[in-house]
Amino acid sequence: MGIKERQERDREAVSRAILDAARELFVAEGYNNVSIRKIAERIEYSPAAIYGYFPSKDDIFYALAEEGFRLLYSRGDAAFDDGLERLEPLDRIRTIFWRLYEFSKQHPQYFELMFMDRSVPRISQVYERFAFAREMKAHLVEQLQACIEAHVFPAHVDAHVAFRLLAMGLMGAAMLRLSARLGPGENADTLARDVLNVTLRGLQSGIALESTSVEVTCQPEEVPVGTKVS
Helix, strand or coil, rough: CCHHHHHHHHHHHHHHHHHHHHHHHHHHHHHHHCCHHHHHHHCCCCCCHHCCCCCCCCHHHHHHHHHHHHHCCCCCCCHHHHHHCCCCHHHHHHHHHHHHHHHHCCCCCHHHHHHEEEECCCHHHHHHHHHHHHHHHHHHHHHHHHHCCCCCCCCCHHHHHHHHHHHHHHHHHHHHHCCCCCHHHHHHHHHHHHHHHHHHHHHHHHHCCCCCCCCEEEEEECCCCCCCCC
16 A cells, blocks of 8 residues: 555544544534534544544534435445335335434434434535435435326325425434433334324325425435435
C-alpha cells in the first residue's frame, strides 16, 4: 500500500470514528447538548482536528442523516428484490412499508437521530445533498399510485396521503418501542403489524379521508420509508 492510499485509509478511519462518536452522543444526550469539544474528547482528538474533517456540528449531522437515508433506502439482495417483484400490488406495499419499522430495529440510533430528536438541523438547508432520498420517496408514491390504478385502493385515494398514513402509523409503533412506552404485555412488532394491516384495510374500504395531498419532501421530521423497487 502506497503512502497516498495509507493516508486516505487513515483519514477515512478518523472520519468514521467521528461519526460513530457523534451518533452515540447525539442519541444519548440530545443534539443540542453535544459540542464539537465533547465529540473530540470521546475519540481523544482535539476540536481543531475535528474541524479538519467536518466544518461544523451541523455537517456531522448531515453526514449521519445521509448515511441513515441510504441505509433506509438500501436495496435487499437479489433474491429479495426478485421476490418483491412477484408479489401482488398490496403485498408489495405491505412489504415495502414494513421496511421502515425494520429499519428502526436494525438501526435504532439512526432512527432516533433522524426522527425523534426535534433539535437537529433541517436538511432542506442542504437540499441537493438529499436528492436521492426524494427520488426514492417519489418512487414509493408511484407504487401506491399503481395500487390505485390496479383498483386495490379506490380511485379517490390520494397516493401522497396514503404514504403519510402508512409511514406515520409504523413510525408511531417504532417510537413507542424505542422510548420504552409500551404497556405491560404489549408487543411492538404485533402493534406495528396491526397498524399496517388496519391502515391498508381502511384505504381499501374507501373511507373518506380529510387529509389533503402534499408534495412529499425530504425532511428528518417527515417520514421516508422502505426500499426502492424497480
